[in-house]
Amino acid sequence: MAMNSDEVHGLNGDMSVQSTHTNGNALTTPVKSDSACCANGDAVFQTPKQNGTSRRSPTKTFSFTAEPTIEDIRRMQAEFTDERDWNQFHQPRNLLLAMVGEVGEVSELFQWRGEVAEGLPNWTASEREHLAHELSDVLIYLVELAEKCHIDLPQAVLRKMAVNRLKYPASKVHGSAKKYTEYND
Numbered sequence: 001m002a003m004n005s006d007e008v009h010g011l012n013g014d015m016s017v018q019s020t021h022t023n024g025n026a027l028t029t030p031v032k033s034d035s036a037c038c039a040n041g042d043a044v045f046q047t048p049k050q051n052g053t054s055r056r057s058p059t060k061t062f063s064f065t066a067e068p069t070i071e072d073i074r075r076m077q078a079e080f081t082d083e084r085d086w087n088q089f090h091q092p093r094n095l096l097l098a099m100v101g102e103v104g105e106v107s108e109l110f111q112w113r114g115e116v117a118e119g120l121p122n123w124t125a126s127e128r129e130h131l132a133h134e135l136s137d138v139l140i141y142l143v144e145l146a147e148k149c150h151i152d153l154p155q156a157v158l159r160k161m162a163v164n165r166l167k168y169p170a171s172k173v174h175g176s177a178k179k180y181t182e183y184n185d
């Protein structure tokens with residue numbers, strides 16, 4: 001079980017981070033992810049109307065920093081496990097189970113809340129940081145699982161996205177959440 005998040009997690013406000021790269025170094029500058037912000041630091045995402053239809057905007061206003069890359073994460077985790085002689089425990093099956101356990105911890109944070117709005121406007125800074133930790137645990141184990149299975153994850157993602165585009169042509173599925181198998185043509 002997770003510890004009390006107030007005890008173990010930071011109290012960062014809802015900051016997105018922009019990065020600038022100079023000589024390969026990431027310079028990070030916290031900025032508010034949107035112009036509208038709540039008193040508790042949570043961002044409110046604005047949803048502009050386009051052609052009378054409500055369109056999603058957060059992905060345009062929130063973005064990740066460029067680093068660390070997935071390869072950086074793989075290398076840092078490899079160093080972490082090497083330093084502890086933990087490679088002996090980190091076989092694919094164990095990593096899979098560890099990752100699924102962490103997914104369960106993410107689920108716990110959403111449990112019983114009902115639907116949660118994008119940007120998590122009603123979450124405390126401590127809850128958000130707790131979520132950041134648990135999502136990171138999932139990613140760390142996912143990256144190491146891919147490494148131990150010799151799956152080049154960044155390239156695999158590109159290939160899978162190409163497959164997704166073929167399976168779900170925008171012109172065909174626009175506005176529909178149906179599974180590709182539900183189309184009759």
Ligand SMILES: Nc1ccn([C@H]2C[C@H](O)[C@@H](COP(=O)(O)OP(=O)(O)OP(=O)(O)O)O2)c(=O)n1
Pocket residue numbers: 001002003081086089102105134136137140141
């Ligand atoms: N054998 C292990 C144990 C931990 N970790 C690393 C990867 C994860 O990012 C994190 C997981 O640590 P915990 O198992 O302590 O899980 P939590 O951090 O989620 O703690 P809690 O379950 O108390 O929330 O530490 C690891 O690589 N190998």
